[in-house]
Amino acid sequence: MNLQLIIEETLTKGDKAFVPYIMAGDGGLETIKPTILKLQQLGVSAIEVGIPFTDPVADGPTIEKAGQRALSHGVTLKGILQELTSFADEIAVPLVAMTYLNPILAYGIEAFARNAYAAGIRGLIVPDMPLEESSILHPALKAQGIALVQLVSLTSPPERVKKLAAASEGFIYAVTVNGTTGVRAEFAENLPAHFSELKRHSNVPVLAGFGISTPGQVKELSTFADGVIVGSQIVAALEKQDWATIESLVHAAKKVPIL
Numbered sequence: 001m002n003l004q005l006i007i008e009e010t011l012t013k014g015d016k017a018f019v020p021y022i023m024a025g026d027g028g029l030e031t032i033k034p035t036i037l038k039l040q041q042l043g044v045s046a047i048e049v050g051i052p053f054t055d056p057v058a059d060g061p062t063i064e065k066a067g068q069r070a071l072s073h074g075v076t077l078k079g080i081l082q083e084l085t086s087f088a089d090e091i092a093v094p095l096v097a098m099t100y101l102n103p104i105l106a107y108g109i110e111a112f113a114r115n116a117y118a119a120g121i122r123g124l125i126v127p128d129m130p131l132e133e134s135s136i137l138h139p140a141l142k143a144q145g146i147a148l149v150q151l152v153s154l155t156s157p158p159e160r161v162k163k164l165a166a167a168s169e170g171f172i173y174a175v176t177v178n179g180t181t182g183v184r185a186e187f188a189e190n191l192p193a194h195f196s197e198l199k200r201h202s203n204v205p206v207l208a209g210f211g212i213s214t215p216g217q218v219k220e221l222s223t224f225a226d227g228v229i230v231g232s233q234i235v236a237a238l239e240k241q242d243w244a245t246i247e248s249l250v251h252a253a254k255k256v257p258i259l
Helices: 003-012 029-042 061-072 077-086 101-107 109-118 131-136 138-144 158-167 191-201 215-222 232-239 243-251
Strands: 017-023 047-050 095-098 121-125 147-152 172-175 206-209 227-230
Touching (some): 003 017, 003 227, 017 206, 017 232, 017 243, 029 047, 029 077, 047 061, 061 232, 077 101, 109 121, 131 138, 138 147, 147 158, 158 191, 191 206, 232 243
Parallel strands (some): 017 047, 017 227, 147 172
16 A cells, blocks of 8 residues: 555545544554554545654644553553554555654664554654654665655745655645644634645645644635644544544545635
8 A cells, every 4th residue: 555646546536535643552552453444444545543652742632641541551662563463454544653753763763664564554754853854764664665754834934845845755744733733723824825835846645734623624624735634633532432523524525625
């Protein structure tokens, strides 16, 4: 499975990409398999798999608490990869791991890349690793066929936007708010122009993430983005096993009209 091609296939069908975020091991490692299998059954394009970390810098309170719950169950990066590998032949959508750099360094870069690929991971997001330091991981990831996804913020100056857009693999993770993850009531008015600029410099799909929490917001942002990533709302719904809310969010990305 190639991450970029899977997303582009979704767009070709007239839908927009929908990528839910889960905190791996929230509730214990045994929750990972049923959650992933249910999400792919609902028709998601890919699944972002968060790795719990003691000192997250990009996570809002909902995801941070989920990470703390996972850590309290003794969940580790090694355990997550082993669990994913145990049912990798049942995983039908690309997984995108979201982790901070330290766990990868502690694991061993080459070993991580090999084992992550075996576990079904086809993309990687490392929010505390700037583009200038990406050579730390990129050769090992490229050798295994894992895309290194870049985050682009609203405050990135034009020249940096160009560099990040050119470097991103799989898709561009376009941050739609200033600050950490979490539910937002509204978004900046200049988002359509921002996404237009990103698309102008990018050869990969551009997905919107951070703050998206309702079907209406999924539809709104999907009119100018190639899809959305929903985190905090998914994590909160999973904690309550509220699959109706999750299904409504996934369905909102289907056949979205382009303005």
